[in-house]
Amino acid sequence: MARNFDVIMAEHASEYVLDFPRGETETQVAPESRLDPLSHFGRVAPLIVEIGPGSGEQAVAYAQAHPEVNLLAIEAWHVGVARVVAHAVRAGVHNIRIVEADAAQALGVLFAPDTQTPDTQMLLDPLVAADGVTDADVVRAHEVWTFFPDPWRKKRHHKRRLVQPGFATAVAHVLEPGGLWRLATDWDNYAFQIRDVVEASPYFDNVFAGQNPDPTDDDPARGGFAPRWEERTMTRFERRGLDAGRSVHDICAQRVA
DSSP: OHHHHHHHHHHHHHHHBOOOOBOSSTTSBOTTOOOOHHHHHSSOOOEEEEESOTTSHHHHHHHHHOTTSEEEEEESOHHHHHHHHHHHHHHTOOSEEEEESOHHHHHHHHTSOTTSOHHHHHHSOTTSOOTTOOGGGOOOEEEEEEESOOOOOSGGGGGGOSOSHHHHHHHHHHEEEEEEEEEEESOHHHHHHHHHHHHHOTTEEETTTTOSOOTTSSSTTOOOOBOOOTTSOOOHHHHHHHHTTOOOEEEEEEEOO
């Protein structure tokens, strides 16, 4: 299987994988890296960003059904990148690009205005435009997806979970006003944490605040969970959770305009 991935990457990575210079580590992009849709996709189109695409089931299915969008997947695991490329090649889709990097670092760099250093940009309030920065300087996404991130099951490891207040701020930098951040997890306590992060953020509204309460929640009447998004593909990660008897929670956050 590894050899097959090597062949696929050798033949197709140049189309699908964006070759940004590395930062301080192999999972970081260099500070000068920027996403340029016209150069990287060959066009400007509504942009969807998926963080942690797994094997690419969701990304490829959506890109195939919506050829009018550009879809950017960010994946830190090299084998995962190869799997997404293989899936895209098999499906014959060409509106997907992949960045091999840690999303927590890459988002603030790839979407920083050309007139700002990433460090400065990440300190800016996402709701306030920086002096000298115009719409033409900024690439923004129509939606960001974070489906089934690593749950870090043990309580002492919860601090390693991706969805934390700082990450919510990073996602806010990426989204256009009114854009959606769609999330899903099959771990109850992570779902409650995600809901809490979204509702505590000044940059997001929970689209389904107060709806679909969960009796296992510490506050059983609170709710805040979305119905299953009809365009979210049933992936092996979700099927595995359901087969194990876990329930899936969706959260839908909207960027404050």
